[in-house]
Amino acid sequence: xxxxxxxxxxxxxxxxxxxxxxxxxxxxxxxxxxxxxxxxxxxxxxxxxxxxxxxxxxxxxxxxxxxxxxxxxxxxxxxxxxxxxxxxxxxxxxxxxxxxxxxxxxxxxxxxxxxxxxxxxxxxxxxxxxxxxxxxxxxxxxxxxxxxxxxxxxxxxxxxxxxxxxxxxxxxxxxxxxxxxxxxxxxxxxxxxxxxxxxxxxxxxxxxxxxxxxxxxxxxxxxxxxxxxxxxxxxxxxxxxxxxxxxxxxxxxxxxxxxxxxxxxxxxxxxxxxxxxxxxxxxxxxxxxxxxxxxxxxxxxxxxxxxxxxxxxxxxxxxxxxxxxxxxxxxxxxxxxxxxxxxxxxxxxxxxxxxxxxxxxxxxxxxxxxxxxxxxxxxxxxxxxxxxxxxxxxxxxxxxxxxxxxxxxxxxxxxxxxxxxxxxxxxxxxxxxxxxxxxxxxxxxxxxxxxxxxxxxxxxxxxxxxxxxxxxxxxxxxxxxxxxxxxxxxxxxxxxxxxxxxxxxxxxxxxxxxxxxxxxxxxxxxxxxxxxxxxxxxxxxxxxxxxxxxxxxxxxxxxxxxxxxxxxxxx
Numbered sequence: 001x002x003x004x005x006x007x008x009x010x011x012x013x014x015x016x017x018x019x020x021x022x023x024x025x026x027x028x029x030x031x032x033x034x035x036x037x038x039x040x041x042x043x044x045x046x047x048x049x050x051x052x053x054x055x056x057x058x059x060x061x062x063x064x065x066x067x068x069x070x071x072x073x074x075x076x077x078x079x080x081x082x083x084x085x086x087x088x089x090x091x092x093x094x095x096x097x098x099x100x101x102x103x104x105x106x107x108x109x110x111x112x113x114x115x116x117x118x119x120x121x122x123x124x125x126x127x128x129x130x131x132x133x134x135x136x137x138x139x140x141x142x143x144x145x146x147x148x149x150x151x152x153x154x155x156x157x158x159x160x161x162x163x164x165x166x167x168x169x170x171x172x173x174x175x176x177x178x179x180x181x182x183x184x185x186x187x188x189x190x191x192x193x194x195x196x197x198x199x200x201x202x203x204x205x206x207x208x209x210x211x212x213x214x215x216x217x218x219x220x221x222x223x224x225x226x227x228x229x230x231x232x233x234x235x236x237x238x239x240x241x242x243x244x245x246x247x248x249x250x251x252x253x254x255x256x257x258x259x260x261x262x263x264x265x266x267x268x269x270x271x272x273x274x275x276x277x278x279x280x281x282x283x284x285x286x287x288x289x290x291x292x293x294x295x296x297x298x299x300x301x302x303x304x305x306x307x308x309x310x311x312x313x314x315x316x317x318x319x320x321x322x323x324x325x326x327x328x329x330x331x332x333x334x335x336x337x338x339x340x341x342x343x344x345x346x347x348x349x350x351x352x353x354x355x356x357x358x359x360x361x362x363x364x365x366x367x368x369x370x371x372x373x374x375x376x377x378x379x380x381x382x383x384x385x386x387x388x389x390x391x392x393x394x395x396x397x398x399x400x401x402x403x404x405x406x407x408x409x410x411x412x413x414x415x416x417x418x419x420x421x422x423x424x425x426x427x428x429x430x431x432x433x434x435x436x437x438x439x440x441x442x443x444x445x446x447x448x449x450x451x452x453x454x455x456x457x458x459x460x461x462x463x464x465x466x467x468x469x470x471x472x473x474x475x476x477x478x479x480x481x482x483x484x485x486x487x488x489x490x491x492x493x494x495x496x497x498x499x500x501x502x503x504x505x506x507x508x509x510x511x512x513x514x515x516x517x518x519x520x521x522x523x524x525x526x527x528x529x530x531x532x533x534x535x536x537x538x539x540x541x542x543x544x545x546x547x548x549x550x551x552x553x554x555x556x557x558x559x560x561x562x563x564x565x566x567x568x569x570x571x
Contacts, residue, residue: 266521
């Protein structure tokens, strides 16, 4: 354990000096050996800190993290810097974000450089000089890197393997899953788990978001072919078209990434439900705390309902404390095949049009995915004009679209507004506006409240009664209604309860779902019993599977009762 305040190592969860809570990971730093021309990974507290393990010479601090620059990216770097093509071919080249290190010398590149680069000219030059490129010197430098850091590698492997075995021992092997994204972190996780458990036939689930880099899809297929014993399943949403959804509710933004639920988590949930129904499973995934501020707050093993996106999972990450440089040390040492997008310079390979992508990633996509990039930019500009942005091109090119919040300017925004009037003839009754006719789908929205009993309602009024499961007493009356201001409406009356307002609040959430559902699949992911299914036919809750936990209509788990409330809410 490590105390961040005192910078000391201890075996206790509480620091013996300052009494603060300690953490599991001991900080590491990356140094540079001028003589060996290679990065050295060292713990901040190791005895021989500052000394190269190969030559014994003093080494200097380089950075907090690092990644190798492959020859493909190195050539692009040379062209971007107006250097001679292949000028750095024999150099040891590394990078941290957009800062490059050539034989240990720092070369920062601003985001403006990537934004203003002449990509057409760069594409031409890459094609002109790529045949003269070579991996000869790169492989020499990598061999030196691996040799210099083999002690670090052995410690990482031993700890990760032990973690996998210990965590997996609490589950049957047929209930263990590897989450596979095609990125470097999930690749390393898969390799570690398979080796640690000596089981090549584990279930792998590949989430194909339909927005993957072409190289990711190719790599996933290559992985499948290279691991014939693995049960390799693909989770994909074939019911939605990304651009069509963007047209309806707007493109994803940093704080409104509806795409994750619709095209990733939701489809994966469906695969898990089909395999395991409502059984609790263990999923190994490649999350690292150093990736972002939000991920730094995760636990290495997580099964809390608020933290786990798919409810029937316990999730665990063997590489939770690893740095980027550790990931590359493992892959390059173990000769693990990986996604070719990293050779081009991408440092993450999620969705190619993700709003979290930085200027460098967008620049790379203009180089290597020019047609898709042009199509996406054109769409964003048209969208900006539709919502009333005066200078649409500036709005898009400066990345302001990524900070968009809510549904301002969108017709769909009206669907999330809960409009109602209080009934003048009945106490505790509200008349809610519907955007489409009252039907069986709406009635089904009330299954989580209790037993839906249409046979007990007044037939002439098409009334449906909902009974409390514990007392068998009616708590809700639902019936279609004619309201002058609304084209379609439903009257909902609460009864025999203490908290009428609280019950009506949850009713409002279900009305919002009915009006605004865009099949984002979030509700499917939340439901731990697998009772909710969303398809072209509509939103369905299986009364036989529903355990009435009400998570699907509790703001703690689903703000506003429907994800669309967040994405389409207006001021």
